Every structure is written in structure tokens, then in C-alpha cells.
Amino acid sequence: xxxxxxxxxxxxxxxxxxxxxxxxxxxxxxxxxxxxxxxxxxxxxxxxxxxxxxxxxxxxxxxxxxxxxxxxxxxxxxxxxxxxxxxxxxxxxxxxxxxxxxxxxxxxxxxxxxxxxxxxxxxxxxxxxxxxxxxxxxxxxxxxxxxxxxxxxxxxxxxxxxxxxxxxxxxxxxxxxxxxxxxxxxxxxxxxxxxxxxxxxxxxxxxxxxxxxxxxxxxxxxxxxxxxxxxxxxxxxxxxxxxxxxxxxxxxxxxxxxxxxxxxxxxxxxxxxxxxxxxxxxxxxxxxxxxxxxxxxxxxxxxxxxxxxxxxxxxxxxxxxxxxxxxxxxxxxxxxxx
Amino acid sequence: xxxxxxxxxxxxxxxxxxxxxxxxxxxxxxxxxxxxxxxxxxxxxxxxxxxxxxxxxxxxxxxxxxxxxxxxxxxxxxxxxxxxxxxxxxxxxxxxxxxxxxxxxxxxxxxxxxxxxxxxxxxxxxxxxxxxxxxxxxxxxxxxxxxxxxxxxxxxxxxxxxxxxxxxxxxxxxxxxxxxxxxxxxxxxxxxxxxxxxxxxxxxxxxxxxxxxxxxxxxxxxxxxxxxxxxxxxxxxxxxxxxxxxxxxxxxxxxxxxxxxxxxxxxxxxxxxxxxxxxxxxxxxxxxxxxxxxxxxxxxxxxxxxxxxxxxxxxxxxxxxxxxxxxxxxxxxxxxxxxxxxxxxxxxxxxxxxxxxxxxxxxxxxxxxxxxxxxxxxxxxxxxxxxxxxxxxxxxxxxxxxxxxxxxxxxxxxxxxxxxxxxxxxxxxxxxxxx
Numbered sequence: 151x152x153x154x155x156x157x158x159x160x161x162x163x164x165x166x167x168x169x170x171x172x173x174x175x176x177x178x179x180x181x182x183x184x185x186x187x188x189x190x191x192x193x194x195x196x197x198x199x200x201x202x203x204x205x206x207x208x209x210x211x212x213x214x215x216x217x218x219x220x221x222x223x224x225x226x227x228x229x230x231x232x233x234x235x236x237x238x239x240x241x242x243x244x245x246x247x248x249x250x251x252x253x254x255x256x257x258x259x260x261x262x263x264x265x266x267x268x269x270x271x272x273x274x275x276x277x278x279x280x281x282x283x284x285x286x287x288x289x290x291x292x293x294x295x296x297x298x299x300x301x302x303x304x305x306x307x308x309x310x311x312x313x314x315x316x317x318x319x320x321x322x323x324x325x326x327x328x329x330x331x332x333x334x335x336x337x338x339x340x341x342x343x344x345x346x347x348x349x350x351x352x353x354x355x356x357x358x359x360x361x362x363x364x365x366x367x368x369x370x371x372x373x374x375x376x377x378x379x380x381x382x383x384x385x386x387x388x389x390x391x392x393x394x395x396x397x398x399x400x401x402x403x404x405x406x407x408x409x410x411x412x413x414x415x416x417x418x419x420x421x422x423x424x425x426x427x428x429x430x431x432x433x434x435x436x437x438x439x440x441x442x443x444x445x446x447x448x449x450x451x452x453x454x455x456x457x458x459x460x461x462x463x464x465x466x467x468x469x470x471x472x473x474x475x476x477x478x479x480x481x482x483x484x485x486x487x488x
Numbered sequence: 489x490x491x492x493x494x495x496x497x498x499x500x501x502x503x504x505x506x507x508x509x510x511x512x513x514x515x516x517x518x519x520x521x522x523x524x525x526x527x528x529x530x531x532x533x534x535x536x537x538x539x540x541x542x543x544x545x546x547x548x549x550x551x552x553x554x555x556x557x558x559x560x561x562x563x564x565x566x567x568x569x570x571x572x573x574x575x576x577x578x579x580x581x582x583x584x585x586x587x588x589x590x591x592x593x594x595x596x597x598x599x600x601x602x603x604x605x606x607x608x609x610x611x612x613x614x615x616x617x618x619x620x621x622x623x624x625x626x627x628x629x630x631x632x633x634x635x636x637x638x639x640x641x642x643x644x645x646x647x648x649x650x651x652x653x654x655x656x657x658x659x660x661x662x663x664x665x666x667x668x669x670x671x672x673x674x675x676x677x678x679x680x681x682x683x684x685x686x687x688x689x690x691x692x693x694x695x696x697x698x699x700x701x702x703x704x705x706x707x708x709x710x711x712x713x714x715x716x717x718x719x720x721x722x723x724x725x726x727x728x729x730x731x732x733x734x735x736x737x738x739x740x741x742x743x744x745x746x747x748x749x750x751x752x753x754x755x756x757x758x759x760x761x762x763x764x765x766x767x768x769x770x771x772x773x774x775x776x777x778x779x780x781x782x783x784x785x786x787x788x789x790x791x792x793x794x795x796x797x798x799x800x801x802x803x804x805x806x807x808x809x810x811x812x813x814x815x816x817x818x819x820x821x822x823x824x825x826x827x828x829x830x831x832x833x834x835x836x837x838x839x840x841x842x843x844x845x846x847x848x849x850x851x852x853x854x855x856x857x858x859x860x861x862x863x864x865x866x867x868x869x870x871x872x873x874x875x876x877x878x879x880x881x882x883x884x885x886x887x888x889x890x891x892x893x894x895x896x897x898x899x900x901x902x903x904x905x906x907x908x909x910x911x912x913x914x915x916x917x918x919x920x921x922x923x
Contacts, residue, residue, distance in 0.1 A: 202593030239776075
């Protein structure tokens, strides 16, 4: 008994030492490759294209970090993670960072020992109904059958919402988004509920999109963002500020196209600090001064990333909404580079 | 009595046709489908169901579209051709993404390597499956795993070559010592010798040979494997390794030696007592905690090892069933002939036990091959869920539901049906009794 306790603590000590020993930054640099945990397939956010290259809104964060740290946005190894494996994969060190549309919640931040470094998309749960149902608000869904994915926060939010409004509903359990969409179209449920971004993407591909409405109520807060492990704060800073560089760039009108031009001409000290022309921002997180510039050059600023992957120009057609800059009435607000 | 009476017939009546109800289709129908009230009801129900099924599925299948670039294009083609209310299958998704369903993200210009490996697979298993082929071809079968590994993953050829030499070393040590020291000890010493060679010799030799004669294929990373390539890599490896492993475990379970017996029982019962999903999660998540930080031990390899263990435990129990079915007299006859343990197993016990176990073994293999789709839960790109999710995430194909499932099901059916047919062929061929 005593012996097994001894060996157990020895193993634990080894683990702690192993995890704490090498910093993630050094590991990534030594490996020459960033290992980024992503969703295996979520329209607009992360998915491999026909040639097997990962594309999407979440993937852009991985690319930006790789460009900032390694100088090349292509030096990323994408590890597709399922909902079940994502946090353990991060905690066990299989991936360096997670950019997998994960909601920042209290228990994930504390109990699961993750650090959510920023929010790259403010989402929320919504409802989709057939127009012929004649419903214009989620509060009119009394007694409805509702398709909902099992084992997700979506399911709990739904229960909370109906309980709070003193209504009843019949859940139709589905396994994934493809099934939900199929069941909803086949008429197995009156309404389909999932994150609003997902609803918009589904609606865009439905044969009778005009007959389907997304109800105005958003019943939950889903701040989605990249996460890193507890304990390596410098690495968290790197991911955080690589992302905020994109947000800051949008705020100050720096784009992928005009970056060199702005860098050559600007006198604005905030932009000069962002682009590494003044100060020593890079050195403070163990990188060189051009890290933010490389990140912006790699993927464009936040607005460009949004437009290219999920924005109004794409067929998903998400409006900026909460994800607009704070100057435009949204919540995207990068702390100052100083 | 020369004259016959006028009332006696002089010629035979021509045979009358049997009554309508006792011949041809009608007889068959009456006997097989309408032989009683219960059977009549069941027939009518079955017929109704079949008609309903055809009515539901036929228009959808008949309105198939193969040439389109997106689901919406499929829909508009169907609406143009068969009217606005028509529904149809959009096989264009398969046409556009078949390569991902089959090969995952394997580099396209390297597909020939998969074709060669797959073709060679048949050459390699033919002598194992069909005893009429020359026995010398079995050497090809033994070499195949290393050749396949080199073809699929690439890299310098010298790694597999020296790994093969390691096996040669093992065999040489075994042959030299087995007479004097016995089978088990000789195999153990051989393994140690080979392991020392693999750990300390192969790396250096590989590097030096590579500098002398660089022969290498471009390396392909494990995470580029997916679809049926992944299912076959996991399935074939697990099948090939789990059979000998299962035989050893079954023998170990029957052994008189306490340690071997308890290890075998413990292994079999533990693996069989745990769901495969748990083992897969162990492979993908738990093992990483026990490895030093920064090492990454290939996920496919981890999964293959645990799927193999899983299959081996089941195979062991199937073979134990075969061993238990053998009459006691067979063991005694082997002893009476003066055969030692391994000779008795090889020449008398195993051939009979394996023959009895064929249906069980093949069922286990078929089940295991289908279970390879479970690797989707640890983020590997299996054809059913992994690749389908990826393809559906493309806005062009989002919402295509049945077509990928049907496509994958058909391919699985072809593989599993062939296995099942082969096992029936083998059973017929090996049938020695009750002829």
C-alpha cells in the first residue's frame, strides 16, 4: 500500500515536472510546427477542403499564431478533435492550443484547467422553424417538438429556457448537425435549435430557405474562443495577443493589402507599436517585434477573416452583430498595444 | 378371346396435365407463400412493405444526379428534369469527394502507392487463403507488412529492410537454439537479440545506407490517412496480428503453468470486459499522460495496437471454444505418438480446433472491421462519420444526408460479404465428416 502510494506520487511528480519543464513556446519552436486542435468539420469555422487543407474562421487563429511564432502560417499541424476529446487533448499536451468553437464557461476555465485567452466569436443559441408554423417568437413554441443535440450545452439551455418561460416541449434527440437538418426538413420536429451561426449555415443550404425563419430570440451566451493549458502564461499571452493583433488591425484600418503601405507612412503611435515599428512588444512575450505584422499578413485583420469565411459575402452570410468592432456597436474590443 | 370387348380401352390415355393448382408458379406460391392463414397474412404484409419501400426509394434513386458542383445544383437539375416536386439522389457528392471517402487526405499525386499496396495485398493473402497455390509464395506474405508500411508511410527504404533483417536474426537464433533450449526460451532469446538490433542497430545502419544509396519515397504523415484506407490499415493489421495472438492466448488460458494461465485469463477478461470505445479513448487520451511531454506516439499506431488487443481477446475465446470441442482422445493420441507439446498443437490440435472455429473467427473479423468506424470518436477520419462530417462541412454539400451513408455501406458490404463467402468456401473445403 505504502509502496503504491510512493510510486503514484513519483509518477505524478514526473508528470508535473514533464509538463512544467519545457515551455510550450520552446517546444513549438523546436518542433518547427504548431499543433492546433480544431473541429473536424464545422461549416465556415473549420473543415478540410477537397484537397485536405483546413480552412475556416477558427483555423485562421491557428494560422495567425503560427505566423507570429514561426513566421509561416502553413507550419500548422491540425488535429481534428471531437467534442469528447478536445479538452483532454489540450490538457495532456497532445495539442498546443485549441481553436475549436469552444464556449468559455466558468467550469471549463477553472475545473478543466483551461485558459480561454480571448473570444473570437460571440455566438448564442437560436431556433429555426418552418414559416408555415406561423410562429414569430420562441415564446410561442409552447408544446412544440424540438430537435436538439444530446449531450451538449444546447440541450441544457433549451430546458432552462422553457422552464423559465413556464412552457412545455417534446425533445427529439439527434446525434449531429446533419441529422438535425435532415429531421427538421423531413418534418420530424417543429423547430431545430443549435448555435445561431450553425442555424444560418444550415438555412443557407436548405432547398426552401425562404420558407424557413430563424426566430429572433437568442437564449444563451456562447462566447467561443481559443484556449490553452493552465500554467504556461507566456504561451497564453502569445495566443491572446496574436489574436488581438488581428482585432486591433481592423480597428485601425490595417489590412493585409495595405499593411506595408501603412507601415511605411503611419505616424499613429498605436499602429506603430502594433506593427513593431516602435517599442519592444515582441520581446515581452519572447518573440520578435514583427510578430503581429506577420499574423496580419498571414490571414488579414479580424474583419477580413470574418468576411472571407462566414461573413455577408459568403453563402453562410452571417452579419457582424455582436462581433462587430466596439466602435460599430459590437463587442470586439482589443486592449491597447502599449 | 382374340376380340377385345368394346368397353375395354386398347390404347393408353395421354397423360393429363396436373390441375392448375398443383403445378408451376401457382403450386410454388401455394406451398411457400400461402400455405395457411398465418403465412398468407405474413406474405401480404411483406408484399405491402416491399411495395412501399420500392415506391419510396425508387423515384429517389431513379432521379439520381451525378454531374453537379453543389447540392443546390443537384436540386435545380432534378427540378428541371423531373418537375419541381421531384426528389432525387445527389451522387455528385461522391463524384466530387470519392477520393476522400477512400483515401482521406493522402497526397493525391501519391495515390499510386495505395493502389500498389492494395493490389499487393491480394498477392500476399492469396497463398494464405488458397492452399493450392505454391507454398513458396508464403515468403511474399511474410514480407508484405514491411513493404506495405514502406509504401504507405514512405521514407527511406532501409528502415523496413533492416527491420526485416531483425526478424531474420530472430528466426536464425530461434532455429539455432530451439533444439537445445526448447521453443519458448529460444523464441525469447531470439526476440531479445532482435530487439537489441532494432533499437541500437537499425538507426545507424539506416542512416549509413541512406547516404550510400538514397532510396526513399516522400513521407506521408499518419494524420493524412483517412476513409477506407484507414479502415483497411486498422482492420487488416488487427486481423493479421490478432489471429496468432489469439491462438497463443487461447493456449495460454489452457496452460498448466500458473503465471502464463493467469496472465492470459487476466488479459482476455480485462479486454473483453471493457467497451472498445473506452480502449480507444485510452489510446488517444490516457496514454499521452504517461508519455514524456513533447513525445508524440502516432495516434493510428496506438489505435491499431488497442484494436488488435481487442480482437485478439475475442479470437482467443473463439479458439478456446474450438479447443474445447475437440475430443479428449485427440490429445491422448498426440501424446501416444510421442509428439511434444508444440508438435501436437501444430499437427493435431490446432488444425482441428481452427477448422471448428472458422465461423466464429470470421464473425469476429467482420465485426472488428466494422468497428473500425468507431475511431471517429477519437478524431480519426473514418469513412462513415469522420469523412462524412468533413465533406458535409463544405457549404456545397451541407445537408446531403443519405448518399454518403449509402456509398460507405455498399463498400463495407462488399468487403464483409467477401469475407463471409470465403469462410463458407473454406468450411466446405475442410469438411471431413458427415459427407
